[in-house]
Amino acid sequence: MASSKECENELKECEKELKEYKKELYSKECVAQNINFVVSEASKEVITLMDYERFSGYLATILARDKEVVAVWLRVLSDHCEIYLSKNFAWLDNDVKYIDKIMKYLKDISKDAPMESSTNGTFAEAVMLYCSAKLESRLKKLKNYIEKNGDSKHIKSFIDFFLINIDNTDKESMIMMSQVCNKYYKEIKYKSSIPPKFLGYIKKVGSYAGSIIGIIECAHNIQYQSLFSNVIVIRRSPVVINNQPIYSWKNIIRRFIDEDKYKNFMAKCLNKTKVTERMRRVYTNNTTQQQQLLDGDDVKQCIYLHAEMNILIYIIDNKINGREFIAVSKKCCYLCGLYIDFAQEQGYNIIISGNHKKIYSGWKLPHVKDNNFKIRSLRYILENLDRIIEKKLEHYTRSLAADSDSGENNPDPNNSDGEYMDVHFKKVGKKLKKFTLVQL
Numbered sequence: 001m002a003s004s005k006e007c008e009n010e011l012k013e014c015e016k017e018l019k020e021y022k023k024e025l026y027s028k029e030c031v032a033q034n035i036n037f038v039v040s041e042a043s044k045e046v047i048t049l050m051d052y053e054r055f056s057g058y059l060a061t062i063l064a065r066d067k068e069v070v071a072v073w074l075r076v077l078s079d080h081c082e083i084y085l086s087k088n089f090a091w092l093d094n095d096v097k098y099i100d101k102i103m104k105y106l107k108d109i110s111k112d113a114p115m116e117s118s119t120n121g122t123f124a125e126a127v128m129l130y131c132s133a134k135l136e137s138r139l140k141k142l143k144n145y146i147e148k149n150g151d152s153k154h155i156k157s158f159i160d161f162f163l164i165n166i167d168n169t170d171k172e173s174m175i176m177m178s179q180v181c182n183k184y185y186k187e188i189k190y191k192s193s194i195p196p197k198f199l200g201y202i203k204k205v206g207s208y209a210g211s212i213i214g215i216i217e218c219a220h221n222i223q224y225q226s227l228f229s230n231v232i233v234i235r236r237s238p239v240v241i242n243n244q245p246i247y248s249w250k251n252i253i254r255r256f257i258d259e260d261k262y263k264n265f266m267a268k269c270l271n272k273t274k275v276t277e278r279m280r281r282v283y284t285n286n287t288t289q290q291q292q293l294l295d296g297d298d299v300k301q302c303i304y305l306h307a308e309m310n311i312l313i314y315i316i317d318n319k320i321n322g323r324e325f326i327a328v329s330k331k332c333c334y335l336c337g338l339y340i341d342f343a344q345e346q347g348y349n350i351i352i353s354g355n356h357k358k359i360y361s362g363w364k365l366p367h368v369k370d371n372n373f374k375i376r377s378l379r380y381i382l383e384n385l386d387r388i389i390e391k392k393l394e395h396y397t398r399s400l401a402a403d404s405d406s407g408e409n410n411p412d413p414n415n416s417d418g419e420y421m422d423v424h425f426k427k428v429g430k431k432l433k434k435f436t437l438v439q440l
């Protein structure tokens, strides 16, 4: 029988090995992001969601401010519901107050208040004050697109629709623009003649009015009323490690190719501005803001747990095996996608909408209680990264360019047009900054 000393040694050895594997993972993420940012085309799979799952999506939309990523998971229990929230970085006081406010509205709305109730208006106002900067940036993208493609048929028909559906007094109201886009999206989403990029812009602008209406209708739904009148919110704490040691760029690449090939490869990389720009970003130390040497031996990286992984840890640690939908305000990245694939293979029925298949360095491995699960998931991800790096280095003469679309994620609206909200939106619009979408 092994003595306790031997067991202890074995455990230490195991931990050392795990630490080494993790260092390798975080180093390879950096290399992979630089040479193969987009692994494959974004998934176009359409998942049919239950009403309450769609509700999580609406919540994720209205809880994400600026560039933040928010994940939402609704756990429906027999007599109440738990809403798990997580985001990539710290919750600010302002966020906590906002979430409390939203939950209070949710309870009020579900207490069979009529559809025209003034609570709907105050709810819409709170959401728009929190999200207006992000809505404005989405409107700017749409406006840019309209200006560049002004002569196209699809733009002309959008402008016609816009002018018919918006009152003169609301022409500069951001929330009314969102409401018009929300309606327009439903009309055009199945038309193949509409360029996907334009459809995406319309959907994103419309997502605010769409989410507000969606939440109100879900809270009113008699089937869910008791759940929403008894909601518990659990905010997950973010996990960020500022100074994770990693192997240098050269150290990793030389594990795949020899010195001559490395020199050749570097000459090619340095010619591509997109690659050098990404290298600069990836290898800049988060604390000192200094660019680190590509062949240095003291390279550090900031790593953090992605919002959806933070929720997934809870599901795995508590062995929750039912169908669980995690809504995220942005499509999930390649590494989160891989981890979810692995969890699915282990019997977890995790549903997530959308994967933009991009590799982000700084992705932190979820720290689940089950060591065996942790080690096997780590190996699975490393194997995939090795395959990607190897393949890309083999074909390094080909283009290294990748586009940088951010792949934001909003639920497809499934609610009514919510015309009863127009009166509230009109009022809220007057309190927000003005925006001109279409020059008349």
Ligand SMILES: [Zn+2]
Pocket (backbone or CB within 6 Å): 306, 332, 333, 334, 335, 336, 337, 363
């Ligand atoms: Zn991710």
